[in-house]
Amino acid sequence: MPKDIPHPAAPPTFSGKEAAALPHRSATISVLVDNESGVLARVIGLFAGRGYNIDSLTVASVDAGGSRSRINIVTSGTDMVIEQIKAQLARLVPVYRIAELSQEGPHLARELAMVKVISDGANRAEALRLAEAFRARVIDATVESFVFELTGGTQKLDSFIELLRPIGLAEVSRTGVAAIARGTRMLSASPH
Amino acid sequence: MTVMQQPSGAEILLRALRDQGVEVIFGYPGGAVLPIYDAIFQQNSIRHILVRHEQAAVHAAEGYARSTGKVGVVLVTSGPGATNAVTGLVDALMDSIPVVCLTGQVPTHLIGNDAFQEADTTGITRAATKQNYLVRQSEDLARTVHEAFYIARSGRPGPVLIDLPKDILIAPAPYQPASAEPHRSYRPATEPDPARIKEAVRLLKGAKRPIVYSGGGVINSGDAASEALVAFVRATGVPCTSTLMGLGAYPSNDPQFLGMLGMHGTFEANNAMHGCDVMLNIGARFDDRVTGRINAFSPGSRKIHADIDPSSINKNVLVDVPIVGDAARVMEALLAAWHADDARQDREALAGWWRQIDAWRAVDSLKYTQDSGPGAIIKPQHAIRRLYEITRETGRETFITTEVGQHQMWAAQHYRFDKPNRWMTSGGLGTMGYGLPAAMGVQIAHPDALVVDISGEASVQMNIQEMATLAQYRLPVKVFILNNQYMGMVRQWQELLHGGRYSESYSESLPDFVKLAEAFHGVGLRATGIDDLDRVIREMIAIDRPVIADICVDQKENCFPMIPSGAAHNEMILGPEHQDRTASITDEGLMLV
Numbered sequence: 001m002p003k004d005i006p007h008p009a010a011p012p013t014f015s016g017k018e019a020a021a022l023p024h025r026s027a028t029i030s031v032l033v034d035n036e037s038g039v040l041a042r043v044i045g046l047f048a049g050r051g052y053n054i055d056s057l058t059v060a061s062v063d064a065g066g067s068r069s070r071i072n073i074v075t076s077g078t079d080m081v082i083e084q085i086k087a088q089l090a091r092l093v094p095v096y097r098i099a100e101l102s103q104e105g106p107h108l109a110r111e112l113a114m115v116k117v118i119s120d121g122a123n124r125a126e127a128l129r130l131a132e133a134f135r136a137r138v139i140d141a142t143v144e145s146f147v148f149e150l151t152g153g154t155q156k157l158d159s160f161i162e163l164l165r166p167i168g169l170a171e172v173s174r175t176g177v178a179a180i181a182r183g184t185r186m187l188s189a190s191p192h
Numbered sequence: 193m194t195v196m197q198q199p200s201g202a203e204i205l206l207r208a209l210r211d212q213g214v215e216v217i218f219g220y221p222g223g224a225v226l227p228i229y230d231a232i233f234q235q236n237s238i239r240h241i242l243v244r245h246e247q248a249a250v251h252a253a254e255g256y257a258r259s260t261g262k263v264g265v266v267l268v269t270s271g272p273g274a275t276n277a278v279t280g281l282v283d284a285l286m287d288s289i290p291v292v293c294l295t296g297q298v299p300t301h302l303i304g305n306d307a308f309q310e311a312d313t314t315g316i317t318r319a320a321t322k323q324n325y326l327v328r329q330s331e332d333l334a335r336t337v338h339e340a341f342y343i344a345r346s347g348r349p350g351p352v353l354i355d356l357p358k359d360i361l362i363a364p365a366p367y368q369p370a371s372a373e374p375h376r377s378y379r380p381a382t383e384p385d386p387a388r389i390k391e392a393v394r395l396l397k398g399a400k401r402p403i404v405y406s407g408g409g410v411i412n413s414g415d416a417a418s419e420a421l422v423a424f425v426r427a428t429g430v431p432c433t434s435t436l437m438g439l440g441a442y443p444s445n446d447p448q449f450l451g452m453l454g455m456h457g458t459f460e461a462n463n464a465m466h467g468c469d470v471m472l473n474i475g476a477r478f479d480d481r482v483t484g485r486i487n488a489f490s491p492g493s494r495k496i497h498a499d500i501d502p503s504s505i506n507k508n509v510l511v512d513v514p515i516v517g518d519a520a521r522v523m524e525a526l527l528a529a530w531h532a533d534d535a536r537q538d539r540e541a542l543a544g545w546w547r548q549i550d551a552w553r554a555v556d557s558l559k560y561t562q563d564s565g566p567g568a569i570i571k572p573q574h575a576i577r578r579l580y581e582i583t584r585e586t587g588r589e590t591f592i593t594t595e596v597g598q599h600q601m602w603a604a605q606h607y608r609f610d611k612p613n614r615w616m617t618s619g620g621l622g623t624m625g626y627g628l629p630a631a632m633g634v635q636i637a638h639p640d641a642l643v644v645d646i647s648g649e650a651s652v653q654m655n656i657q658e659m660a661t662l663a664q665y666r667l668p669v670k671v672f673i674l675n676n677q678y679m680g681m682v683r684q685w686q687e688l689l690h691g692g693r694y695s696e697s698y699s700e701s702l703p704d705f706v707k708l709a710e711a712f713h714g715v716g717l718r719a720t721g722i723d724d725l726d727r728v729i730r731e732m733i734a735i736d737r738p739v740i741a742d743i744c745v746d747q748k749e750n751c752f753p754m755i756p757s758g759a760a761h762n763e764m765i766l767g768p769e770h771q772d773r774t775a776s777i778t779d780e781g782l783m784l785v
């Protein structure tokens with residue numbers, strides 16, 4: 001049976017905790033919003049205006065009618081800041097539902113990178129070997145260049161790109177993280 | 193029905209406003225909103241008040257809203273009309289005041305072309321509003337207006353803006369009444385979690401040194417919240433303090449009331465906050481003006497925080513028991529749970545706590561000395577005290593607004609409020625120029641009441657043009673200027689923090705306020721010494737026209753107590769009446785505002 005991930009209506013208790021002593025962590029947050037103009041600007045404005053980090057942000061319409069979009073945000077901060085980010089997002093008028101996937105249980109997070117390498121000789125061969133090892137696809141090739149397509153977690157993409165750096169890495173284009181809960185749990189827009 | 197018989201956008205707008213119960217609009221015309229003005233001309237049920245500056249329209253709507261509990265409505269034109277309104281919108285956002293602001297916009301086909309009087313109004317006001325809309329299709333207009341009112345007044349109230357392109361105002365469309373369906377995404381929770389209520393009561397019952405700290409949320413929630421707050425505080429016997437925005441929710445003459453807390457709060461309120469072991473925050477937000485140095489704020493207490501806005505909780509101060517809900521529902525639930533819980537309250541400890549509080553109270557931190565000799569200089573605190581006492585004698589319903597500065601803090605300290613919604617001040621944004629237009633809005637809503645703007649000679653000049661509005665609509669607002677010829681609050685900080693270098697804080701070349709009142713068809717009065725004070729106040733109250741009372745007060749008076757920026761509650765500076773206690777301002781404090 002599909003289950004809704006609970007909307008964070010109840011703020012957590014920080015009983016006995018010191019703000020300054022809270023550890024810093026990363027958070028992956030998914031937000032289901034009305035697909036109307038200005039919503040993305042509001043979300044980004046919220047992060048900019050309140051000084052929160054955006055490590056990655058993706059957005060696309062996700063329902064049949066195109067009336068709802070899902071925004072995935074990877075951010076970081078102390079527990080206090082992340083709770084605050086969630087509460088600030090949840091109170092935006094066009095927001096239906098938010099969930100911190102990185103807290104609600106196991107989840108999947110993937111991004112896609114297109115990586116251009118310009119090189120020759122041994123470097124070119126090495127780039128191809130690396131691509132194979134990472135299961136990256138060659139989606140474009142010329143005599144002096146490749147474009148690889150790689151999908152995976154952020155760290156996997158990071159290491160692939162780092163390895164290519166000394167051997168002709170020329171340009172990178174990444175989508176940012178899309179994330180979803182494992183199993184039957186879902187970020188649904190049904191009223192709670 | 194054929195297309196020709198459908199109402200125009202402007203007619204739809206007015207009909208939607210009427211359906212929302214709107215009686216008054218504060219506005220200013222211009223090219224982009226002419227169709228609305230044309231529709232206003234052809235009807236009688238909604239009254240339009242022509243202000244003299246769009247910022248004033250928003251403050252007037254705020255005053256109207258804050259004194260009635262209804263949504264205030266503003267109508268301005270595109271471009272400069274909208275940008276002039278921005279300060280008012282942010283003010284309403286910071287103080288959670290329900291306002292709907294209608295702005296004109298260039299026709300949809302010109303949007304983005306830098307057309308005449310085009311501004312990206314929704315872009316500019318996105319961070320200045322709770323929500324904003326650009327209506328792109330006539331069919332969406334009525335629904336958007338209804339939604340805007342719902343958003344403005346629901347949950348934590350706030351300003352909502354609707355940008356209306358001119359072609360939308362002209363095109364005919366079908367009217368849609370407000371829908372009874374719940375909003376698709378915005379459904380703030382109002383009912384508190386019973387488990388958390390129980391937990392809160394358990395903490396409060398076990399407390400040895402409890403305190404209730406109430407804020408503007410109690411006022412916003414309505415009379416029931418104030419009543420429930422009073423009932424709870426009386427039933428539990430605990431001390432109660434209030435933020436600037438919350439004054440009036442708990443009667444300030446009540447012995448359980450400790451006065452306002454925070455930067456210019458009383459010695460007893462701040463020390464009790466510092467020394468309490470359990471704190472119940474109801475509808476306040478641990479603002480930096482209240483907490484002082486955050487890591488030294490009430491260090492030994494367990495904190496219960498009830499707020500309708502979950503994002504207010506754990507924002508500045510980590511709490512032990514968070515409660516999301518409407519203030520009235522929370523206080524009612526707390527009282528019921530208090531009676532239902534069979535644990536006994538530690539009355540003995542509470543009595544000891546009161547003895548401690550009474551000792552702090554005995555310091556009499558708001559004390560000042562008024563020389564009563566002939567021609568003696570008026571102390572600003574005394575002017576407020578007398579204003580309070582004399583208005584009380586008259587028995588008239590009285591509403592007080594303020595500008596921003598020392599006079600505002602003295603008003604908060606020395607004027608005593610015993611009912612909610614009688615006190616309007618710009619707390620969050622601290623907007624000089626708020627008080628006069630806000631008073632205008634209050635007087636529109638309460639034509640027979642006494643409405644006084646307690647003002648400073650500098651602030652009042654920021655929206656002084658509204659004297660003309662007062663004259664036009666015969667609004668007998670009283671502008672009570674504590675004229676110290678300084679931007680007193682700036683001067684005070686320069687004295688205490690910047691070595692007495694009074695950079696640009698002297699109010700040079702002041703207008704003659706008596707003549708100014710006359711030029712605006714009002715009455716000007718002046719008190720230059722203590723012997724004039726009562727007479728001027730009485731005269732001011734008796735005159736049924738706009739009055740400016742220019743009260744010349746001590747130029748060098750400072751507002752105490754004061755918690756300097758960067759200091760803790762127990763590091764308060766007291767006034768010259770209490771020479772034995774000293775200041776402590778850290779370098780870190782110098783950087784804070």
Ligand SMILES: Cc1ncc(C[n+]2csc(CCOP(=O)(O)OP(=O)(O)O)c2C)c(N)n1
Nearest residue numbers: 597598599624648649650651678679680681
């Ligand atoms: C629009 C605006 N500009 C500047 C300030 C900063 N400020 C705060 S109080 C103050 C002086 C106010 O002077 P006055 O109205 O004479 O009041 P007083 O402090 O003398 O009672 C100033 C400039 C402000 N709060 N609002």
Ligand SMILES: [Mg+2]
Nearest residue numbers: 648649678680
């Ligand atoms: Mg002054």
